[in-house]
Amino acid sequence: MTNVTPTLTPKPWISGIAPYVPGKSAGADGRALIKLSANENPLGTSDAARAAFTAAQDAADALSRYPDPGSNLLREAIAARFGLDPARVICGNGSDELLHLAAGTYAGAGDEILYVRYGFAVYEIAARRVGATPVEADDRDYATDVDALLAAVTDKTRVVYLANPNNPTGTLATREEVTRLHAGLPKDVLFVIDQAYAEYLAPDEDDGGLELAKTEPNVFVTRTFSKIHGLAAERIGWGYAASDVISALHRIRLPFNVTRAGQAAAVAALGDDDFVTRSREHNASWRAWLAREIEGLGNHGLRVVPSATNFLLVLFEGSVSAETVYNRLMDAGYIVRWLPGQGLPHALRMTIGTEEETRGLAAAIRAALAG
Numbered sequence: 001m002t003n004v005t006p007t008l009t010p011k012p013w014i015s016g017i018a019p020y021v022p023g024k025s026a027g028a029d030g031r032a033l034i035k036l037s038a039n040e041n042p043l044g045t046s047d048a049a050r051a052a053f054t055a056a057q058d059a060a061d062a063l064s065r066y067p068d069p070g071s072n073l074l075r076e077a078i079a080a081r082f083g084l085d086p087a088r089v090i091c092g093n094g095s096d097e098l099l100h101l102a103a104g105t106y107a108g109a110g111d112e113i114l115y116v117r118y119g120f121a122v123y124e125i126a127a128r129r130v131g132a133t134p135v136e137a138d139d140r141d142y143a144t145d146v147d148a149l150l151a152a153v154t155d156k157t158r159v160v161y162l163a164n165p166n167n168p169t170g171t172l173a174t175r176e177e178v179t180r181l182h183a184g185l186p187k188d189v190l191f192v193i194d195q196a197y198a199e200y201l202a203p204d205e206d207d208g209g210l211e212l213a214k215t216e217p218n219v220f221v222t223r224t225f226s227k228i229h230g231l232a233a234e235r236i237g238w239g240y241a242a243s244d245v246i247s248a249l250h251r252i253r254l255p256f257n258v259t260r261a262g263q264a265a266a267v268a269a270l271g272d273d274d275f276v277t278r279s280r281e282h283n284a285s286w287r288a289w290l291a292r293e294i295e296g297l298g299n300h301g302l303r304v305v306p307s308a309t310n311f312l313l314v315l316f317e318g319s320v321s322a323e324t325v326y327n328r329l330m331d332a333g334y335i336v337r338w339l340p341g342q343g344l345p346h347a348l349r350m351t352i353g354t355e356e357e358t359r360g361l362a363a364a365i366r367a368a369l370a371g
C-alpha cells in the first residue's frame with residue numbers, strides 16, 4: 001500500500017455550488033452606502049413589533065432559555081390571520097430554511113429540481129446541496145413561462161420552485177397561470193410557491209397559492225417576515241402545506257430555528273395592519289414614480305421590467321452598461337444589485353427606498369448616464 005496522505009474533500013455536488021452573494025451595504029473602501037440592494041423595508045419595522053421584540057429581549061431569562069421549538073404562539077397568530085390550520089403552519093429560520101427543507105425532504109441524487117431562468121438564487125443552491133440536478137426553464141421576456149416550465153418536467157422532477165412575484169425580476173404570474181402550472185404537474189412533484197413579496201400585491205393580484213395549499217396535497221407556500229414586515233434581522237419565515245408534507249419537513253428542521261424575540265416580534269407585526277398598509281402604499285407610489293423617471297430618461301436604452309415587488313429590475317440595452325452605472329451609483333453613494341452571476345450582467349435591481357433615497361437614486365442614475 002502506498003502511503004498517500006488522505007485529504008479532506010467536500011462532496012462534488014457541494015463543490016459545484018456558487019455561494020449566495022448577499023446585497024452589499026458598503027463600498028470596496030468600507031464607506032457606508034445607501035443600501036438599495038437587499039429589498040428591505042425603507043420604513044423600518046412596526047412600532048408594535050419593535051416593542052414586543054424589546055420586551056422579549058428584556059426578560060431575565062431571555063438569553064439562557066431555548067426559544068419555543070414549535071413557534072406555537074406565532075403559528076396560532078398566522079393561522080388566525082390567514083384562516084389556516086395552525087398544525088399545518090411551519091416556521092423557519094427565514095423562508096430560506098423552508099426552501100432548503102423542501103429540497104432536502106423530496107429530492108436527492110438523480111432527481112431534478114425545476115425553476116424558471118432568473119429565478120431566486122437560493123433554488124440552485126438548495127438543489128445542489130442535496131445532490132439533485134437544478135433545471136432551468138426558459139423565461140418569457142423575464143417573466144415566468146408556465147408552458148416552458150411544464151415542458152421541462154420529466155419523470156425525475158421532484159420539486160418545482162416558483163417565486164411569485166419573482167426576485168430578481170419582480171414579475172408576477174397570474175392566478176390563472178399558477179393554477180394551470182399546478183394542474184399540469186404530476187402529483188408526486190412538490191410545488192413550492194415562494195410568496196416573499198405577497199404582501200406588496202393588491203388584493204386582485206393574489207395568485208391563489210394559499211388557497212391551493214389549503215386543499216392540494218403537493219403545494220407548499222412560503223412567506224417571510226423579512227420583507228414588508230421589516231424583520232429581516234431576526235430570520236422568520238413560515239410555510240403552509242398538507243399535514244403529510246409538514247410532518248415530513250419537520251423531520252429535518254432545526255429544532256430551535258426561530259429566536260424567542262423574533263417569534264414575539266412576528267406575532268406583533270401580524271397585528272399591525274396599519275404598518276403593512278403604509279409600507280405597501282409607500283412602495284406602490286414610489287415604485288411607479290421611479291419607473292416613470294427611468295423610462296423618461298431618453299435614448300439610453302433603459303427598460304424597466306414590470307414589477308409587483310418592492311424593487312425594479314432595470315435592463316441596460318443601450319451603450320451605457322449596467323456595470324458602468326452600478327459603479328457610478330456606488331461613487332454617488334448608492335448600492336444597488338448587479339447580478340452577473342445570475343445571467344443578468346445587463347441589469348440592475350433597485351430596491352424602492354424612502355422618498356429621499358428614491359429621488360436621490362433617480363438623480364444619480366441620470367448623472368451616471370450623462371457620464
Ligand SMILES: *Cc1c(COP(=O)(O)O)cnc(C)c1O
Nearest residue numbers: 094095096163167196224226237
Ligand atoms: C427575500 C426572499 C426570500 C427570503 O427571505 P428570508 O429572509 O429567508 O425569509 C425568499 N424568497 C425570495 C424570492 C426572496 O426575495
